[in-house]
Amino acid sequence: MELRDKTKILDKEAIEKAITRMAHEIVERLKSVDNIAIVGIKNRGAYLGERLAAAVGRVAGARPPVGALDITLYRDDLTQVTEQPVVHATEISFDISGKVIILADDVLYTGRTIRCALDALIDFGRPSQIQLAVLVDRGHRELPIRADYVGKNVPTAPNEVVEVRLAETDGKDEVVICEKL
Amino acid sequence: MNNKIAWSKKDLLGLEYLSKEEIEFILYTAEGFKEVTTRQIKKVPALRGKTVVNLFYEPSTRTRTSFELAAKRLSADVINIVPEASSVSKGETLIDTGRNIEALKIDIIVVRHNCSGAPNILARSVKASVVNAGDGWHEHPTQALLDMFTLKSKLGRIEGQNVSIIGDIAHSRVARSNIWGLTKLGAKVTVSAPKTLIPEGIEKMGARVTNDIEEALEGADAINILRMQFERDTAGAFPSKLEYFKQYGITAERLKRCKPGIVVMHPGPINRGVEMSSEVADGANSVILEQVTNGIAVRMAVLYLVSHARKE
Numbered sequence: 001m002e003l004r005d006k007t008k009i010l011d012k013e014a015i016e017k018a019i020t021r022m023a024h025e026i027v028e029r030l031k032s033v034d035n036i037a038i039v040g041i042k043n044r045g046a047y048l049g050e051r052l053a054a055a056v057g058r059v060a061g062a063r064p065p066v067g068a069l070d071i072t073l074y075r076d077d078l079t080q081v082t083e084q085p086v087v088h089a090t091e092i093s094f095d096i097s098g099k100v101i102i103l104a105d106d107v108l109y110t111g112r113t114i115r116c117a118l119d120a121l122i123d124f125g126r127p128s129q130i131q132l133a134v135l136v137d138r139g140h141r142e143l144p145i146r147a148d149y150v151g152k153n154v155p156t157a158p159n160e161v162v163e164v165r166l167a168e169t170d171g172k173d174e175v176v177i178c179e180k181l
Numbered sequence: 182m183n184n185k186i187a188w189s190k191k192d193l194l195g196l197e198y199l200s201k202e203e204i205e206f207i208l209y210t211a212e213g214f215k216e217v218t219t220r221q222i223k224k225v226p227a228l229r230g231k232t233v234v235n236l237f238y239e240p241s242t243r244t245r246t247s248f249e250l251a252a253k254r255l256s257a258d259v260i261n262i263v264p265e266a267s268s269v270s271k272g273e274t275l276i277d278t279g280r281n282i283e284a285l286k287i288d289i290i291v292v293r294h295n296c297s298g299a300p301n302i303l304a305r306s307v308k309a310s311v312v313n314a315g316d317g318w319h320e321h322p323t324q325a326l327l328d329m330f331t332l333k334s335k336l337g338r339i340e341g342q343n344v345s346i347i348g349d350i351a352h353s354r355v356a357r358s359n360i361w362g363l364t365k366l367g368a369k370v371t372v373s374a375p376k377t378l379i380p381e382g383i384e385k386m387g388a389r390v391t392n393d394i395e396e397a398l399e400g401a402d403a404i405n406i407l408r409m410q411f412e413r414d415t416a417g418a419f420p421s422k423l424e425y426f427k428q429y430g431i432t433a434e435r436l437k438r439c440k441p442g443i444v445v446m447h448p449g450p451i452n453r454g455v456e457m458s459s460e461v462a463d464g465a466n467s468v469i470l471e472q473v474t475n476g477i478a479v480r481m482a483v484l485y486l487v488s489h490a491r492k493e
Contacts, residue, residue, distance in 0.1 A: 070213060073225035073255075078489060087213035087485065123222040 003161055003178040009154055010175035015135065018151030019048070022133050023055035025149050026102060033060040035128070036100045039067040041117050042088050045105035047168040048135055052104050067092035069103075074116035090120070097125035102149075106164035108134040111145035136175055138162045188486045192304040192311040195320035196361040204362055208330050211475075211482035217254065218478055227485055228255035232287040235261045236278070237314070238294045243449060243473065244314050244324070248291045251480035257288075275299055276306045283307045288488055292316075297354075310487040318352050323483055324448050325358030327476040329366065331468050332403055334475070335444045340367035345397040346388075347373045347429060348407030348456055349418070351380040355448050356407060360386045373397035374429065377418040394429050395438075403444035406431055406456045422455045431457040436466065444468055 010018065030036060033056055040049025046068035057063030070088040072078075078085065103117055114132060121130065133149035138156040154177070156162060161178045165171075186206045196204065217225055233252040235245050245261065252259045262282070273281075275294070282290060289310040292300050297317030304311035315321040333339055344363055350356045350372045363370050364387040371389040372379065373396070384390050391397050398404065409425060419425050436443065445457075445466045453459045462469060 072213070073217070073227040073485075078227065085489075087210045087482070089213045089216040091216075119226070123224070124220060 002181040003163070004181055005163075005176050006160070006179050007177045008174055009136075009162075009177060010152060012173040015151070015173050015175065018135060019051050019055050020059075022149040022151060023052060023059045026052075026056055026131075026133070027060045029148075030100060033062055033064055035098070036102060037065045037067065037094060037096060038102045038104055038133075039069050039092060039096075039117075039121065040104040041113060042068055042070045042090075044164055044166055044169060045069075045103075047166050048106055048164075049104035052102070052133060064102075065094045067094065067096075069117055069120055071113060071116040071120050074120045076112060076116070092124055095125055096121065096127050098128050100129045100131065101127040102131045102133050104133045106135050106166075107162045108132070108137045108145075108147050108150075109140055109162075111141045111143035114145050115143055135164055136162055188490055191308075191487055191490045192300070192313075193322055193483050193487055194300050194304060194311065194313050196322050196325055196358050196365070197320065199322075199362075199365070201365045201367075204326070204329070204365060207326055207479070207482055207486065208333060210486060211326075211330050211479045214481040214485070215475065215478040217481070218474070224254050224256060226256045228252065228257035228288075228488060231255075231257045231289065231488055232285075233257045233259045233289045233291060233484065234282050234287050235259065235314075236264075236282065236290055236292045237261070238264050238292075238299075239315070241293055241314070243476075244293065247473070247476045248312075248314060248323075248480050248484075251477050251484055252289075254477065255481055255484060257484070260287075275303055279303045279307045279309075283309050289484060310490070312483060312487060315354055317354065318357070319354050320358045320361070321354040321448075322358050322362075323476070323480050324355050325362045326483070327472055327479040328355075328359055328405060328446055328448070329362055330475050330479050331446065331472050332444060334471075335468060336402060339363065342368045342402040343371065343400050344368050344403045344405065345371040345373060345401040346405045346407065347394065347397060347431070349378045349409055350374050350383060350407070351378045351418070352410060353407050355405075357386070359405060360388050364388070371397050371401070375419055375425075394435070398435060398439050401439060401443060403446065404431065404439075405446045405448075408448065408450065409452055409455050411452070411455070422452070426455055430455065431461050433458060433460045433464065436461055436464070442466070446472055449473070 038049045038053045040046035053066040068091045070090045072085045072087045131148040134147045135151040137150045137153050163176045165174050249259050291312045291314050293314040294316050297319035299316050300313040346356050373391050447469050
């Protein structure tokens with residue numbers, strides 16, 4: 001699939017600000033960070049999870065534990081997608097039972113990834129709550145799922161793609177709306 | 182490691198037919214499944230709604246159980262077909278059996294057969310995926326993959342390692358698959374056994390051959406000790422079990438002269454006091470039980486990949 005960049009909606013600084021704001025909202029809403037843990041959805045959500053945990057650490061003085069979740073094996077479209085999904089290892093080194101888990105991902109779109117992530121997460125234990133933090137909410141939900149913390153709401157058309165690029169994976173930080181060619 | 186590779190093979194028939202990249206991709210995918218096997222809930226829905234048939238023409242407990250567990254942990258349904266109890270004993274051919282099984286709308290056939298090449302024939306006759314669980318003296322690809330997976334997790338990498346395979350090379354599909362896989366990944370392979378158990382032309386596969394066990398052990402980073410099949414193929418190739426143990430058996434004494442961190446593998450079941458002493462089998466260098474554990478992750482990866490093969 002060929003993509004052409006159309007509009008840059010967040011630059012490095014704006015991404016940082018959005019993450020910091022979400023960290024403040026998390027601390028404000030949950031009061032205490034003693035019992036929270038952040039689980040990012042691989043690949044980019046995992047890096048955002050790390051950044052969000054660091055930001056919560058700066059705000060609250062204590063950095064919550066971070067894990068990374070691979071949801072490939074839980075996808076509902078395994079037999080349909082043309083590009084083969086690659087299985088990566090999930091890295092959650094703490095017990096999630098009883099904790100408030102904040103799922104972190106880059107873009108919230110149809111909600112299907114989050115549905116998979118909820119299934120995957122619950123196989124690891126029984127959190128007291130699961131909340132969702134996303135850098136970009138682009139709308140077009142196909143399931144009854146919503147985010148608790150949103151970096152930026154962006155109205156999009158279905159033929160557009162929201163690309164979150166991060167220094168860890170793409171060499172630089174930016175969020176761009178692209179057009180399918 | 183190139184993650185962009187697309188797995189395009191509907192079958193796993195042998196490591197001879199795979200590229201270096203494909204073997205590395207299976208081992209990488211198995212890492213993800215290894216994590217699944219350590220969870221409290223050791224089950225993922227990746228093969229939900231798929232059916233796996235274990236078709237074993239030769240007796241096998243560990244390989245069949247390992248495949249069965251692998252399939253179940255992927256949420257597939259599994260049935261076992263025991264040929265003595267089925268129409269095979271009434272004279273049905275392998276191809277007919279395969280087509281009849283396929284007519285039951287199954288997705289993967291895991292086959293073990295005493296004839297070399299039987300899985301290849303089956304794979305050509307059915308649309309379902311075929312996974313070779315050992316055919317004659319030909320290949321046992323998942324065993325070699327789990328050996329390499331274990332080796333990689335112990336030594337960090339496979340390239341450049343000296344791996345010696347000791348024992349009945351002539352009648353061993355495990356040896357053949359290991360030689361294919363290890364040489365493709367850049368390991369230096371040595372095979373060692375009495376002359377009667379070294380097949381002609383094995384050096385053409387890229388393995389160094391020596392009848393001297395000390396030479397095979399010197400400088401080895403890992404040894405893979407094969408089972409002496411005294412109950413069948415090996416009989417007659419060597420005077421007695423004791424004689425074999427004296428000349429080729431791996432003892433603590435012999436291990437002392439090896440590299441300190443040498444990895445000791447065995448595909449099981451072990452003949453204690455024949456291929457190796459109990460001291461070695463249960464010793465600090467032995468990874469034999471880890472091999473069994475890793476086998477499930479590797480077989481999960483194989484079942485997952487063949488059932489989601491993409492068109493080339």
